[in-house]
Amino acid sequence: MRTVDAKGRVARGIKISRSCGIFASGSWHLWLLVCHACLMAFVPLVLTIPNTLTFGEEKRLRFCEGAYSRISETGSSSPKETKLDEWRLYKLTDGNYSLEIEQADSRGRERIVERRTLSSDLRPIAFDIELVSRSQPEDVRLKIECKFSSVQVQCNANDVVGKMSATDTIQQKMPYAFLPIMGPFPVDLAWTSQMYLAQVDHTEGEKVVVPVVGFAEGENRSSLKLVSEDGDEVEYMGRESLERLNQKIVAHKFRLRSATSPDDPESTSFAWLSQSGLLIQLAHKDGPFLVLSAYHGPPL
Secondary structure (H helix, E strand, O other): OEEEOOOOOEEEOOOOOOOOOOOOOOOHHHHHHHHHHHHOOOOOOOOOOOOEEEEOOEEEEEEEEEEEEEEEOOOOOOOEEEEEEEEEEEEOOOOOEEEEEEEOOOOOOEEEEEEEEEOOOOOEEEEEEEEEEOOOOOOEEEEEEEEEOOOEEEEEEEEOOOOEEEEEEEEOOOOOEEEEEOOOOOOOHHHHHHHHHOOOOOOOOOEEEOOEEEEEEOOOOOEEEEEEEOOEEEEEEEEEEEEEOOEEEEEEEEEEEEOOOOOOHHHEEEEEEOOOOOEEEEEEOOEEEEEEEEEEOOOO
16 A cells, blocks of 8 residues: 655555554544545545445345545635545344445555444444555455454454564453554544444543554564554533534534643544434534535434
8 A cells, every 4th residue: 555654755565653652642533634634645445335235145235325524624714525435334134234435536556445344333343444456457455354342352464565464352441443554544534433432431521541453563574463552532521412414413422632631622622423323523623624424314
């Protein structure tokens, strides 16, 4: 895959943090938003998602679909809205859900295929992501598969370009966030945020520091290992009514702050999840910066 270094140069292979502390300077999800915007200038995704998918004997029916967009100020009365993704949620026969994500298209040599398995209340069960070459025949350049439980994360990773592979398990109690790679990586921002917010208990006023789990460089440059480091402090603030996409929604509201500087207003943001567990929007003190911009399905 292609990644971007601190000077904006493009490099081959995965860019991995050798040590912990990559989020120490501020809120990790705001850091991820900046990285995502840079990376998507280089890494594309073109994925056609059907209404009904069949794998083996299991048939999955589309339950709902939507899109998320980034909001940025332009100096005019109308902020700029940039689509980040399109997604579809399929209902499985066991009551769980399968999520297919299509990130916004851009130029590059690889396309991204991202899938997630969610429980009936949209909590994480499994995740896999592939970077596939556009050449014919296609070949998988990178593949990461993970299983999530209430007490651990188990992952397999194979980076063909960087010649790194790993199978690792880390003991970590929920709630936790997950990044495939501890560094700039084009994972879907909205669903990465939804994953850990869906795990947080709805006890008003309760605060918890949510760790971030992901692969980092191992003992040598050709090995990978799962690590965990402190992420944001998350506080459940109760229910709040808001309007989005011509619907009046009673949503769960959360305050997200840097665990290292919780009193810094620049590292504070807010999130709203629907009663069913969908992310409605992320906002900072100046207003929303990521929103659910399209939705078709049952009422939110």
